[in-house]
Structure formats: C-alpha cells, structure tokens
Amino acid sequence: MAEWTNAKLGAEALDLTGRRALVVGAETASGRAIALALGEAGADVTVCSSTSSGDGAFAVKKLAKEIEGLGRKSSAVAADVALGTGAQVMIRQVAKDAGRIDVLVNAQDLFLAKAAEKTSDADWARVIGANLSSFFFTARAAGKEMLSRGSGGRIINVTSVLGERAIANVAAYAAAHGGVYNLTRALSQEWGPHGITVNCIVKGWMSDSPAIADTVPDAGKTVRFVPMKRPGEPGELAALAVYLASDVSGYVSGQALFVDGGLSTHL
Amino acid sequence: MVLEQFRLDGKAAVVTGAGRGLGKQMALALARAGADVVCAARTAAQIDETASEIRALGRRAIAVPTDVRDSAQCDALIKRCVDEFGKIDIQVSNAGIGDMRGAGAEVWDVNDDDWHDTLDVNLSSAFYCARAASRRMVDQGHGGVIINVASGTALRGYPQSFAYGAAKAGVIALTKSMAVMLVKNNIRVNCIIPGFVLQSPPESEQAVEFLGARGRYLPVQRLGEAWELGPLCVYLASEASSYVTGQGFVIDGGGLAGGLAPVGFAPEAP
Numbered sequence: 001m002a003e004w005t006n007a008k009l010g011a012e013a014l015d016l017t018g019r020r021a022l023v024v025g026a027e028t029a030s031g032r033a034i035a036l037a038l039g040e041a042g043a044d045v046t047v048c049s050s051t052s053s054g055d056g057a058f059a060v061k062k063l064a065k066e067i068e069g070l071g072r073k074s075s076a077v078a079a080d081v082a083l084g085t086g087a088q089v090m091i092r093q094v095a096k097d098a099g100r101i102d103v104l105v106n107a108q109d110l111f112l113a114k115a116a117e118k119t120s121d122a123d124w125a126r127v128i129g130a131n132l133s134s135f136f137f138t139a140r141a142a143g144k145e146m147l148s149r150g151s152g153g154r155i156i157n158v159t160s161v162l163g164e165r166a167i168a169n170v171a172a173y174a175a176a177h178g179g180v181y182n183l184t185r186a187l188s189q190e191w192g193p194h195g196i197t198v199n200c201i202v203k204g205w206m207s208d209s210p211a212i213a214d215t216v217p218d219a220g221k222t223v224r225f226v227p228m229k230r231p232g233e234p235g236e237l238a239a240l241a242v243y244l245a246s247d248v249s250g251y252v253s254g255q256a257l258f259v260d261g262g263l264s265t266h267l
Numbered sequence: 268m269v270l271e272q273f274r275l276d277g278k279a280a281v282v283t284g285a286g287r288g289l290g291k292q293m294a295l296a297l298a299r300a301g302a303d304v305v306c307a308a309r310t311a312a313q314i315d316e317t318a319s320e321i322r323a324l325g326r327r328a329i330a331v332p333t334d335v336r337d338s339a340q341c342d343a344l345i346k347r348c349v350d351e352f353g354k355i356d357i358q359v360s361n362a363g364i365g366d367m368r369g370a371g372a373e374v375w376d377v378n379d380d381d382w383h384d385t386l387d388v389n390l391s392s393a394f395y396c397a398r399a400a401s402r403r404m405v406d407q408g409h410g411g412v413i414i415n416v417a418s419g420t421a422l423r424g425y426p427q428s429f430a431y432g433a434a435k436a437g438v439i440a441l442t443k444s445m446a447v448m449l450v451k452n453n454i455r456v457n458c459i460i461p462g463f464v465l466q467s468p469p470e471s472e473q474a475v476e477f478l479g480a481r482g483r484y485l486p487v488q489r490l491g492e493a494w495e496l497g498p499l500c501v502y503l504a505s506e507a508s509s510y511v512t513g514q515g516f517v518i519d520g521g522g523l524a525g526g527l528a529p530v531g532f533a534p535e536a537p
C-alpha cells in the first residue's frame with residue numbers, strides 16, 4: 001500500500017517558525033496565553049489591545065517584550081476594533097510592518113451582565129460591537145490581506161459557551177457570541193477555497209471569566225456545574241490555538257471546538 | 268513551553284484498527300510523540316508492519332490480532348498492553364468498517380444480521396474497549412485518555428448506510444456520557460469526527476482525478492488524508508487538551524459547517 005510521503009506527524013507538525021501572527025485582544029488572559037504559546041511554537045507575533053485604554057496598551061507592550069524574550073519578533077499595537085476603520089487601519093499597518101499576516105486570532109472579550117429589559121441601546125451596541133462586529137472587521141481586513149497574497153491563512157476566534165447556550169442576564173453577550181459561531185461557519189465556506197481555515201475555540205468558565213467572578217453570587221460555586229469541577233486556565237486554550245495555527249490542521253474548518261471541562265456535555 | 272504539552276514520552280497506548288488508514292497514522296503519530304503502542308486489528312500482517320515501523324522510531328510496539336466485536340478479545344487486548352508496558356494511558360478506539368454489510372440497501376431490505384454486525388463493529392467495540400481500558404486506568408489510579416473515532420455520517424442523513432450513521436452517532440453519545448462519568452477518575456473521553464478522509468494515497472491517475480473532483484465540493488477543495496488525524500489524536504491524547512472532555516472534534520474540510528449545499532452553490536456576489 002502506498003505511503004503518505006507528505007505526512008507531518010512528528011515535532012515538525014506544530015512548528016510555527018516563520019509564521020506571522022496577529023493576536024487581537026491580547027490584553028485579555030486568553031489572548032495573552034495564546035500569543036505567548038504561538039511565540040513559543042516559533043511564530044513572530046504582533047499583539048493588539050482591542051481598546052485604546054491605557055491599561056490595555058500597557059499590557060500588550062509588556063507582552064511584546066516577553067515574546068521578544070523567547071527570541072521572536074514581536075510588536076504591540078492598539079486599536080478600537082469595534083470600528084471597521086479602526087480594524088482596517090491597524091491591520092494594514094501590521095501587514096506592512098510584519099510583511100504579511102498568516103494567522104489572525106480574535107480574543108477580545110467584553111462581558112456584560114444585565115437584565116434584558118434594562119439593557120440600553122448603548123449597552124447593546126457596545127457589547128455587539130466588542131464581541132461580534134470586531135470579529136468581522138478584523139477578519140474582513142486580515143482576510144483581504146490573506147486573499148491578496150494567495151497563500152492561505154488561519155483565523156481563530158476565541159468565543160464563549162454562552163454563544164451556544166444561554167443563562168439569564170447575558171442576552172447581548174450571548175447573541176454576539178452566537179453570531180461569531182455562524183460568522184465563523186460562513187467565512188469558512190467563502191474563504192476555504194483560498195486556503196484559509198476559520199475556526200472557533202470555545203471557552204467555558206475560565207479562572208478569569210467575569211461570568212463566574214464578581215457578577216454572580218456564590219461565583220466560586222458556579223463551577224460545580226462543570227464536570228471537571230474547576231474553571232479552565234487560559235494556558236489550557238493555548239495548545240489548541242497552536243494546533244489550529246499550524247499546517248497540519250488544514251482539514252479542520254468551520255468548527256467550534258470546546259475547551260470547557262466537559263460543560264457542553266450538558267447541551 | 269507549549270510544544271512540550273503535546274509530548275507522550277513514557278505513555279502506553281492501544282490503537283484498534285491500527286493496520287492501515289486512520290488507525291495506522293494515529294498509531295505512528297502517538298509513537299512520534301513518544302508513546303509505546305499496542306497495535307490491534309484483525310489482519311496480523313498489517314499490524315505487524317505498523318508495529319515494526321514504530322519500533323524503527325525507537326519506541327516499543329507489539330501487534331495483537333483482535334476482533335473487536337468480541338468483548339473477551341478486547342479485554343485480552345488491554346491486558347496485553349498492561350502485561351507488556353505495565354499500564355495503559357491512552358485507548359484509541361478506531362476500528363470500524365465504513366463499507367459494511369447492508370450498505371446501499373433500502374430500509375426494508377436491511378436484515379437483522381447486517382444491522383447487528385454494523386453496530387457490533389462500529390459501536391459495541393468502542394464500549395468493550397472503553398470498559399476494559401477504564402477499569403485498568405481506575406486501578407492504576409492516575410487516570411488516562413480515551414479517544415473514540417466517530418464519523419460525520421453520524422451528524423447528517425446518511426442514506427448509503429443508515430446503520431453505520433446510527434452506530435457512529437452512538438459513539439458520540441457514548442463519548443459524552445462516559446466523559447461525565449469518568450471525570451472523577453481523571454479519565455478524559457473525546458472523539459474525533461472525520462468527514463471524507465482517504466485511507467491511503469490514490470494510486471492511479473483516474474483515482475486522483477475522481478477524488479479531486481469529489482474534493483471540490485468541500486470548502487477546502489480536497490479530501491482529507493489519513494495522516495491528518497495523527498496530530499489531532501496527539502492533541503487529544505496529551506496534556507495539551509487537559510481541559511477538554513466529552514467533545515467531538517470534527518475534521519472534515521468545512522463540510523458540516525456548510526452542509527446546506529456543496530461549495531459552488533451560493534448566491535451571486537457581484
């Protein structure tokens with residue numbers, strides 16, 4: 001029987017050396033863990049704060065230094081990616097500075113716990129802007145860049161189990177994340193023929209999740225509904241991002257892959 | 268370092284259906300990541316070959332001819348792993364037959380034997396192996412990993428063999444329930460859900476052309492290749508997936524994410 005001469009099964013499978021990655025929302029715990037992991041796997045990484053807040057900009061500057069410490073190229077940028085022009089200008093600049101973008105990670109995350117009937121127009125716009133529109137705006141700009149080069153790419157959207165099922169008091173957030181799932185599927189169909197895969201990493205209750213932190217009474221007890229009886233750590237998302245960013249995941253696309261301690265077995 | 272999370276040095280794995288196709292590639296990938304592997308299948312010559320390729324990588328490997336429809340043989344298989352390597356850390360239940368008895372038949376024409384045989388080889392086998400492996404993993408006290416192989420045919424209507432689709436849907440349900448039950452024992456249970464994946468490289472020009480044409484209906488414009496399951500299997504078998512259990516990871520070129528129509532059937536976009 002013929003053998004697969006093109007098989008990549010060993011250490012070379014996940015090597016990202018020479019890849020140029022952009023992690024948007026790198027000021028979040030998940031974004032930070034993923035950016036570091038991509039750097040550890042060999043990629044050069046631009047880290048982007050998804051807001052123009054001083055704290056976010058400071059955090060990604062520090063992170064870029066850490067990634068440089070791994071021996072990779074790294075730089076820090078900040079943009080309000082909830083605005084189409086904000087995302088576009090930032091990504092054009094990153095593509096110019098880095099030479100290209102092979103991997104786009106969207107890890108921005110703005111949680112809002114609020115009763116539906118009290119959610120204002122401004123609340124809705126802010127949550128949909130940060131958690132859904134920004135994913136489209138960055139993907140549109142980076143996708144255009146990937147398409148123009150013609151050598152494919154990887155888009156990885158970090159999203160929440162609240163996009164698959166809901167709890168009370170998160171209507172806008174759940175709607176936004178559900179939107180990211182189907183945006184992911186749609187882009188996978190449209191850009192698949194151009195070598196671009198698009199997937200979601202779906203996080204459950206993480207140690208830094210606002211959903212289990214200060215907004216829920218008895219927050220620590222919420223994890224009892226997770227089969228593993230503990231929240232996930234940001235680092236536990238990172239290995240999957242490395243796999244999805246690599247060459248060997250080319251047949252995985254349009255998927256929502258859950259890293260949730262088994263929480264979604266209840267769905 | 269993140270890449271170290273994918274290492275399996277010192278782990279002992281059992282892979283069923285390891286003689287060819289997906290199972291062979293997963294066995295080789297686990298070995299490349301550091302695991303010792305028990306290779307099981309019905310045909311001795313094929314698993315002998317897989318085992319010798321693994322030994323050539325510097326790992327330990329044995330071939331154990333097994334008919335996974337027989338639970339006693341599954342018990343014996345897991346016991347062989349423990350006898351040989353002192354333990355079992357990873358169980359990959361991949362054995363199955365896609366081109367089975369009753370395929371293509373009308374609903375009213377599938378007889379009891381065809382139905383039962385399809386369920387035995389594709390669903391019961393996963394239970395028998397998980398039962399035997401989990402018992403050992405609990406006795407060992409340090410948990411383990413079970414990886415089942417289902418199929419995209421479980422998630423869509425599959426007229427070519429509804430029994431196969433039903434059996435594989437059973438594998439997904441089995442995975443979820445076992446994951447919840449075994450979490451207390453530190454055993455993670457997940458499944459890989461492949462779409463169209465070639466078992467071996469096409470060997471004729473005609474085959475290349477035919478399969479290429481089929482691949483163009485998928486978003487990624489090609490069919491999958493067996494080796495592509497290897498790295499995904501290593502991910503699910505290793506600490507890299509420490510917070511993942513009860514999941515089905517689909518690897519299908521974007522087929523299920525579309526599903527409504529093959530690529531090429533979309534609204535005009537000027």
